[in-house]
Each structure stands twice: as structure tokens, then as C-alpha cells.
């Protein structure tokens with residue numbers, strides 16, 4: 001969850017030297033928002049966890065991840081023979097969902113982690129899905145090439161959120177749809193606690209399944225902490241050349257799907 005401490009307004013009535021204020025200040029100082037790792041560190045982390053990425057995803061989401069990717073493709077609505085780009089494709093599960101749902105569309109997945117793409121390669125073989133290894137902050141793609149873009153659990157990992165959204169706006173044609181599927185901060189306390197507990201369990205399980213990558217999964221809750229709220233993300237998407245059409249909350253608000261149209 002985003003760090004609520006950083007948003008606390010101590011207010012003018014609080015005496016700066018009162019005990020409560022001091023404790024609060026210490027707490028605020030000791031719980032800074034986790035810093036964003038450098039892009040190279042993020043790439044290396046995904047390369048390291050690639051061998052067990054798919055297994056962890058399906059075990060820990062109880063298969064819900066595939067349903068959510070399908071939902072994202074459904075909302076992206078590429079024309080039947082149009083072009084869809086899966087940004088931060090990883091092991092290409094969203095691209096595969098797009099291929100199944102739109103057999104005549106051209107589907108391309110892009111990611112900078114070579115090992116994630118190596119896992120994707122046998123899955124997409126014979127499926128007519130293009131895979132490109134590239135940094136999504138500088139896509140090697142022409143302007144206005146795609147009719148639809150979908151990004152599943154990728155935006156949160158971009159070292160520069162703004163640059164990533166601007167790049168997606170650049171390669172999407174006017175009127176094309178962008179769908180962002182991401183974790184989000186639940187609005188009420190109970191789902192937030194459930195999500196916190198789930199991530200605790202997640203980290204432990206991943207520690208067992210993927211000892212080499214276990215560090216990567218302390219990164220998961222931290223990356224959600226850092227990520228903008230659903231409303232903030234809507235504003236950001238709006239500032240990058242899109243009009244947000246809908247925000248769909250799923251799984252008690254722990255997942256958000258933003259749908260936007262390129263202006």
C-alpha cells in the first residue's frame with residue numbers, strides 16, 4: 001500500500017515539541033517511500049526470476065492472472081485485422097491471449113529482459129506473435145503504428161512512468177485504445193489488509209520456489225507503494241495524450257484496469 005504516513009497532515013494545532021508529534025516525525029522519517037531502482041537493476045531482476053515467473057504467477061494468483069489478461073485484451077478491442085502491442089510482455093501471456101481472441105490481428109510483444117523473452121519464445125512459436133527486445137521508454141517503433149496497446153503489471157516497473165506513457169501515446173494511432181492492468185491501492189481497510197497479508201505469503205512462497213529471485217519479491221510490495229493511486233494514474237494518463245474512458249476495479253480494488261483513448 002502507499003505509505004499513508006507521508007500524507008499525514010500534522011496541522012497547525014499540533015505543538016511541534018509534543019511527544020505525539022515527535023513520534024510521528026520519527027515514524028515519517030523512518031518510513032520513506034521506497035526508491036525506484038535503476039532500469040538495469042529491474043531488467044536483471046526479471047532476468048533472474050524468469051525461470052519461475054509463470055509458475056509463481058499462476059500459483060499465487062490461483063489462475064486469476066490469465067483471466068485478468070483476457071479482460072485487458074477484451075477492453076483493448078483491436079480491430080479484427082488490426083495491430084496490438086503488448087508492452088512489457090514478459091513471458092508473453094497477454095500477447096497469447098490477444099492471439100487467441102483476435103486470430104487475424106498482428107500481435108507484437110516488447111520487453112527489455114532477454115531471459116523473460118527466452119521463456120516467451122517457445123510459447124509463441126507458430127503463433128505469429130512478434131517479440132522485440134527493447135526498452136519501452138524508447139520503443140524502436142514508428143509513430144502511430146498500433147490500433148491498441150495493453151500493458152499488464154508492467155507500468156509499475158517502468159523507471160520513468162511519464163516517459164513510458166508518452167512513448168505508448170507516440171506509437172498508438174489517434175483513437176486507439178490503451179489498457180493498463182495494474183495492482184492498486186484498495187479504497188477500504190479490509191482489502192488493504194488482505195492484500196498486505198497476501199504479499200507476505202507471496203514473498204515467503206517465492207522465497208521457497210525461487211531462492212535466487214526472492215529479493216525480487218520484496219520489490220513487489222515496494223513497487224506498489226511507489227505507484228500512483230488509481231485517481232493519480234488517471235490524471236497522469238490524461239496528461240500524456242489520452243482521455244481516460246473507464247477505470248475498472250477488480251479483486252476488492254487490489255487490481256485496477258484503466259482504459260484510455262489516444263487523443
Ligand SMILES: C[S@@+](CC[C@H](N)C(=O)[O-])C[C@H]1O[C@@H](n2cnc3c(N)ncnc32)[C@H](O)[C@@H]1O
Nearest residue numbers: 046088089090111112113116135136152153157
Ligand atoms: C511483472 S512483469 C509483467 C510481464 C507480463 N506483462 C505479464 O503479464 O506477466 C514486468 C515486465 O516488465 C518488463 N519491463 C520493466 N521495465 C521495462 C522497460 N523499461 N522496458 C521494457 N520492459 C520492461 C520486465 O522485464 C518484465 O518482463
